[in-house]
Amino acid sequence: MNSSTHAAQRTITPALLRLPDVLALVRVSKATLYRWAQAGTFPRSFALTPTGSTVAWSAVEVYAWIASKLPANDGTFDGISHHEQSQAA
Numbered sequence: 001m002n003s004s005t006h007a008a009q010r011t012i013t014p015a016l017l018r019l020p021d022v023l024a025l026v027r028v029s030k031a032t033l034y035r036w037a038q039a040g041t042f043p044r045s046f047a048l049t050p051t052g053s054t055v056a057w058s059a060v061e062v063y064a065w066i067a068s069k070l071p072a073n074d075g076t077f078d079g080i081s082h083h084e085q086s087q088a089a
Contacts, residue, residue: 013059014058014059014060015058015059015060016048016056016057016058016059017056017057017058017059017062018055018056019033019045019055022057022062025062025063025066026042026062026066042065043057043058043061043062043065044057045057046058
């Protein structure tokens with residue numbers, strides 16, 4: 001994890017986010033969110049009820065995921081400059 005991920009985990013009070021909250025933060029469709037979770041690229045939800053009909057996400061995990069997607073402050077994204085990205089494409 002990078003330092004921004006650690007910072008996000010230190011400053012967020014442990015909380016549970018329900019689906020509308022997560023969708024509002026991430027701004028993708030419900031189908032995309034569940035597809036990402038199934039693929040392991042987004043934190044998985046967990047059941048709040050024995051039947052699994054009510055689920056939630058860890059706010060710490062969701063905010064850490066968001067922080068991991070932000071561009072680096074040095075003008076790169078995941079350590080790759082925009083110029084290098086266009087050259088690779």
